Amino acid sequence: MSDARKPFPFASFEPAWQARWDAEKTFRTPNPGDADFDPSKPKFFVLDMFPYPSGSGLHVGHPEGYTATDIIGRTKRRQGHNVLHPMGWDSFGLPAEQYAIKTGQHPAITTVANIATFKRQLKALGFGYDWDREIATTDPEFVRWTQWIFLQLYTSYFDEEAGKAKPVAELEAKGWTREQIDAVRLAFVHEAPVNWSPDLGTVLANEEVEEWRSKGHIVERRPLRQWMLRITKYAQRLIDELDPLDWPEGIKLLQKNWIGRSEGAEVDFQIDGHTVTVFTTRPDTLFGATYMVLAPEHPYVAEITTAEQKDAVEAYIKACAAKSDLERGDMNKDKSGVFTGAFATNPVNGEQIPVWIADYVMMGYGTGAIMAVPAHDERDFEFAKKFELPIVQVVQPAGDADWQGYTDPGAAVNSGFLDGLPTAEAKAKIIDWLEQNGKGKRRVQYKLRDWLFSRQRYWGEPFPLTWKDGHHHAVPDSELPLLAPPLDDYKPSGTPEPLLSKARDWVELPDGSIRETNTMPQWAGSCWYYLRYCDPRNSSRFISNEAERYWSGSSAEAKGAGGSPATGMVDLYVGGTEHAVLHLLYARFWHKVLHDLGHVSTNEPFQKLVNQGLILGEDGQKMSKSRGNVVNPDDVVKEYGADALRLYEMFMGPLEQVKPWQMKGVEGVSRFLARVWRVAFEENQAGEWVVSSKIQDVPCSDKALLKALLKVVHETVKKVTEDIARMSFNTAISQMMVCTNAFTAAAVVPLNEFRLLLHVLNPFAPHLSEEIHARLGGSAMLANMDWPTHDEAALVTDELELVVQVNGKLRDKITVGKDADAATVEAAALAAPKVKEQTDGKTIRKVIVVPGRLVNIVAN
């Protein structure tokens, strides 16, 4: 379609407005200390999850959340807030490096090119970002502070008593040895079985395994020496401190389940002089423990196995090691296991119970050993049946349920001093007994593991650490950023040796030290990027105290709500659900450490979180290249314009909902925008758009004919304002369509009232609204004008239409004066012709009048 044939000339005015916003820095956000900073304005920090600038460019999923935050940001700005709405790039990551392996091109080069594409695409959508605050996690200045924060973790430990992080310097002062301190740092070296991917050439966090495996990569368990972050120390706070956050309950639950707190007890069993501790959430069933199971990797297995069982046990362990986690975790598969020949003593009754090893017990959770109570645990029940182990009832079910395999609470039986106690009381009593007799103790267990933080890849932040004589040391702050040297060959070696170790000159230092050659995972940058936006060019601190305090201050909204002050720094964070347990958990952890150390004043990073729903292809399937259902935003902008794309994505349905793309729907909103355009302009003989003769600068309120129009306009201002506040964008657009239809039908369009529509349309379709406003003689940009308020008086009508129901069914409608009292309304309702028909010959039992809404007559 040539521009002339397009329903309105978006292709010429959209880039012009974008250029003007750029040139005038319309969306620049002043910081405290700036000349144009106005301390009387409340702050509003609205954040998008910044994109990874992939080679394939922007996806239609990106503008969904970005348009939502843009609407909120533009509106808040016009409502008198100092709005921080920044954008940046999560630019470290595996794809750039894999591209480098193929082409030999340095990842920095591809990254710069990809960022340029993303930026061009985002600018073409007219988002009101403060581009002066743009950041990229790969910028040396950004890397510097990522490394600095890592060193904060490295030089801190978790003080159990205070429940917070403190500098290890305090321990040094108390005379702790280096070894003792190294054992408690929040960043520490640990040799453990990790998720190693030979074809990616790196280890992965537990949370990442599934993602890469589903992309076809191999991930196997392998013991390696790795850097870990002690996130487990924060498990309880990460659960508790979710409470005051305004997040979807589903996401909170997902995090809680991921952290996986369970309460129970550790119980000590004796095996040939060894003490083997098990963890159980059901210590009340201790009398029913008829055997014990150790994980195949359990350290005592070799020692306790008898000579007769040695071969079988070793064969089983070997078979388990060969199995991938996926195979091992397959629920449908039969239980397997081998008897060790050893017996353990049940501490509560002295019974000798056989000790088995089985792969349904994991070394990584609890103590790697369990007491098996087959009568009241599904897995143990299944295992006992298969291997014909004894099953002893110790819980009496509440109802008449079968006790075999009964796992719910009941009453203790066959349990000595616990008999008759309900499960909860039995638990408390047995734990007291265990503690008094030194045979166990109360224990809270979490599923969350420490965060495996090192990677062996090139395109990430190097660890700012060196090694000498087997000890690690921090690189001084003055030497940050520590940048990786360029390499000629980025190919993984297939061994766990980090890629950076190839750069001998870089690794070996003159004093005989060597550099740590691991790099950080992509999460590192995204753990704190939102902080950097607040003070992006600060070269002496990651964020100045002043900027930190200002952008952390409780938002006006939180204060106005009268509730507790906001605990999170960012007022609104919008992004996809896929980050529910990774980025959102990691960032909370870092923020808490920084808070504990006094670097940030809030306890949480993100006060309010909203998840946008996935946009599916036209076929209702997830968009993917292989299905051929991918929609490219560039094509949509070219055909229909940026405003149409923005508006369509908001009109599709509720932001949080999963919804399919429909190109016909884009046409629909494009037609709506064209209708708005044609209210203002008509084409003359020469094919030029000139101001429509319908547009008249006349007062509206005193003309009876225009009263209905006035009402619609003010309803629209009211509804759009409210709908933006509750992020119900689809209904706001629907209301603007109603308003536009009213203007289209009107013979005269009063200029001031039409401008009100442009005002509220502005955050949704910024280019079109500014263009029409300017062409109609508006001198200031809408973006710089105050947000309009509606006139309550314009909304009231003299008469109301009420619905009349008989026995709950709609039968008639009546019109009454707006101030009619209940008796008048009731009389009018009973007199309505269709109501008379329905009630004829019946007795009126009751009449319910809902003022302003309806009348229901109960008759029989």
Next chain:
RNA sequence: GGCGGCUUGGCGGAAUUGGUAGACGCGCUCGACUCAAAAUCGAGUUCUAACGAGUGUGGGUUCGAGUCCCACAGCCGCUACCA
């Protein structure tokens, strides 16, 4: 298996606190304009010839239920032997 979400016309969806179910848009039908078509404008469009029926299914609470309660089914997502 566990947890979460969803289920309203031919389609996307609306109904904010229990009060006119189907706003708005798409599609479709008819009309105006046109030699004709596109575009645009206007009228109509839950089903049913009608009586009536109707928000996944069955029950309940209520004067009144898409909305609240109980049970069930289907679809989607996440998670997975967590002791």
